[in-house]
Amino acid sequence: MTTPPLSDPQEVIGKQWSKHQSPEQARILGLARDALRFVPATGQRYRFEDFRKSLKSGAHPPPGTFEQPRNDFASLEERMNSTKGFFTKLRNETDSAVEKELIQVILDTLHFISSTGQHSAFREYLEHIEAGAPPYAIASFDTKEAAEAWLRNQPIPPDSANVLIANNYHSIIHDQEAGIFRLPRIHDLEYYLAELKHDEPPVAAASFATLEQADAWLRAQPEPARWAWVSVAGEIYLAVYHPNIHHRALYPLSMATGYEVEPDEP
Structure with missing residues (x-):
């Protein structure tokens, strides 16, 4: 069927x-x-x-x-x-x-x-x-090789889901009949950041002098919000928490450059 x-x-x-x-x-x-x-x-x-x-x-x-x-x-x-x-x-x-x-x-x-x-x-x-959280991801890896090794060890490799590789979004495309898969880089996060900037103009919930301080703050929280704007050395970042995969990340808003949402008609 x-x-x-x-x-x-x-x-x-x-x-x-x-x-x-x-x-x-x-x-x-x-x-x-x-x-x-x-x-x-x-x-x-x-x-x-x-x-x-x-x-x-x-x-x-x-x-x-x-x-x-x-x-x-x-x-x-x-x-x-x-x-x-x-x-x-x-x-x-x-x-x-x-x-x-x-x-x-x-x-x-x-x-x-x-x-x-x-x-x-x-x-x-x-x-x-x-929560209006960033695009859903089912796993996080430091390298593409680690992601590929994980996929090879799955009894039924996932298909069409997103994974994070070095904090970049990749989509799993799995052809079960051919027994092959690909992990193309996708830009769903960039579009999400552009839309979020339009819908929720950035107001920093916290400010930090360095990215290391911001990262330490994010990791120290027992259960942070799914997303929050923060300021790092005067630049806006999105602090993200993926509880399903126990992953936290900081994304600069500058990633949304070139993906801007068209303004609403007056």
Whole structure:
């Protein structure tokens, strides 16, 4: 069974979105949207396809290596169940075979997250999105060689996720059939910095004389904010915290030069 691109079911969500919708419907549609983004953001496209094949065949889903749901995930599980109920009703009411299939992908995505016990990872991803944090990354390495060695040792190498190599963003492109992968440098962070500068004009939360002092400050905090503007020797930096990979970094705002956001029309 071939899974449609996970961007396709977003059209179904978009059709349901309304200016006058209830807060509950907004939460339901938002959760479905983010669940569809979670799978590629965490590099699980192939794992998800195998999961859907197991559902089609009636076999048990492939065993995962994730934590089991805990009591503190009850609220998230309740939200996911409400979302499943909403889209199950929508699937049963539509006469379009194409729409039924796209809705089924949404339902299978939610089932995938629940049955593989990824509540903690999904909740962390939702917090990341809600915080307006920098692009999501699943691992950090000092060198490209270290990243490649890590990929070779994965039972199912991730696909389409981002990793940090020397604090630069790279995308994992994995061809499972050919057994090859690439790690091209991407500029999502530069675009993010430009948009953040436009939406949240820099106001430094702290000032430092040197980059070493700023780095020591960032590393000394038990759990810093996902992002914060700081000043280093008069230059603005973005202090970033990736709790999922226990990584902290400082990025100069000057990286956004050439990626500026067009000003809004007056």
